[in-house]
Amino acid sequence: MNNPFESKWSRLTQSPYFIYLLISPLFLILFAYVVYPFYQTFLQSFNGEDTLLNYKKFFSLASPANLEALWNSVYISVFSVITCAIVGVTMAFLLERYEFPGRRLLSVLVLVPMALPPLVGVLSFTFLYGESGIIPRGIQALFHLDKVPFALKGIWGVIVVHTFTMYTYFYLTASAAIKGFDPSLEEAATSLGAGRIRVWLKIILPMLTPSMVAASLLVFMVSMASYTAPLMFGVDRTMTMQIYLARTNGNLEMAATQSTILSIVSITFLILMRWYQNRRNYQNLSKGISVHRSEVSSKPLKMLAVIGSFIGTLVLILPILVLVLISFSVDGSWTVQVLPPKYTFDHYIALFTDERTWRPIWNSIQMSFVATIGNILFGVAAAYAMVRLQFKGKTLLDILIMVPWALPGTVVAVNIIAAFSTENIFAFNQVLIGTFWILPLAYFIRHLPLVFRSTSASLMQLDQSIEEAARSLGATWWYTFRRVVLPLTFTGVLAGTLLAFVQSIGEFVASILIYSTSTIPLSVAIFQKLYAFDFGTACAYGVLQIVLILIVLVISEKLSKGSAGTAL
Secondary structure, three states, rough: OHHHHHHHHHHHHHHHHHHHHHHHHHHHHHHHHHHHHHHHHHHHHHOOOOOOOOHHHHHHOOHHHOOOOOOOOHHHHHHHHHHHHHHHHHHHHHHHHEEEEEHHHHHHHHHHHHOOHHHHHHHHHHHHHHOHHHHHHHHHHOOOOOOOOOOOHHHHHHHHHHHHHHHHHHHHHHHHHHEEEEEHHHHHHHHHHOOOHHHHHHHHHHHHHHHHHHHHHHHHHHHOOOOOOHHHHOOOOOOOHHHHHHHHHHHHHHHHHHHHHHHHHHHHHHHHHHHHOOOOOOOOOOOOOOOOEEEOOOOOHHHHHHHHHHHHHHHHHHHHHHHHHHEOOOOOOOOOOOOOOOOOOOOHHHHHHHHHHHHHHHHHHHHHHHHHHHHHHHHHHHHHHHHHHOHHHHHHHHOOOHHHHHHHHHHHHHHHHHHHOOOOOOOOOOOOOOOOOOOHHHHHHOOOOOHHHHHHHHHHHHHHHHHHHHHOOOOOHHHHHHHHHHHHHHHHHHHHHHHHHHHHHOOOOOOOHHHHHOOOOHHHHHHHHHHHHHHHHHHHHHHHHHHHHHHHHHHHHOOOOOOOOHOO
């Protein structure tokens, strides 16, 4: 006798609309924590008797601070793209095309900037090259100058830091393109009489174009979202700094207006990047072997390569070395000296023994763990839906997942403040601002794409016939997913999970706007110690972050067989 419930369930699962019932929780989460907060910020920007008053103020020539901030943000971003492209593509070309003394060491160290959280990276550059930095002061003392010969500050200081921390986007994408480049194309062009410049312009550059455009859009968006570098180098007239200043001064309507405009710019570039990545204008259809490195045989060039490798190694490793050095300095002892005069191990002992010093570390671990659990559950489910299921709205789902990554941390924080400073259904009728849960929510939103992207990459490599074979042998969908799909995609899931966790621990931009005294995270503690002139403790915190990130990057690269960086 047929069970009525089983018959109804069977009819439901066979319905073409059943798949939308399955994916509806994904869209609900994105609506509740991405779309709704942005919508609340958008509404807040129209508050007042004159609904367009804030936008009129923003674009007013009588008070051009906001327009100047928008121009500076675009200006910094464009120059950052140019400088990052020059450094990243040059490094990729040299390390992938030529064999020279020091190449192997450089190829390892070239990814060092990925281990520096934004705040810690800017901090190291300030200690090295700022007005009171070790190198300018050292040169001043060495040559008995009246003042330091140079110092990183202002807009150009921001661009230099952006170049050092973001050129890896160009390096990773250009390296991948060069590795897959068929040298027979270049040889054919040369045999037909083409010179080096013509081969570069007509053969090599077009093959690099897709990766360069994608990296350009990426660097542009990340530069637009930059907050830490302008903060540390005193550039108030950028969009992220204006949002922070408006928020801290209590002008929530203007902060919402600035956030809305910056969001529109960022989302536009995100959509442009996704559109371009889906195009295939330049493809290497040749089946030739990949490029081989050419040995540098000329003695002068070899000597130049050795000198260049030494300088490159020094430049790449100095930021970490200076942080380690200062982490041993006694707080308050380093004033006008070139190097800290007193050293101690107390900061590292205090990290794990002093409750006040340990508290920010424990807070960050707790909040990052909670956020990462959410990222795993959402990311794996969303990746499976995108790769394995067929439904209308895939592009929308993909864009909505990537939107939080494109939005600056200041904008995410302002959106959360606008949405969850009052009771609503998405906060379970609670006010989240000022509670423990507000920072894990911010971290969850900020890092939505990480587990999703790495899991998607693993699922795409998994032959669907394996799942079909399990189902044909009588296994349920859940059993197949648990015993077949998850084990085979585990490395991708774990790589994304580790990256999401470590990014949450290093998150500063959103944290600084929404933390409370009881939930001070590690990144904010570093900032507070820095401004209290406790440089040793601040750098000890920073070294702890770097060690953690290095461990995670090594594990992630091992698990993903070297594809973690490029996949994300």
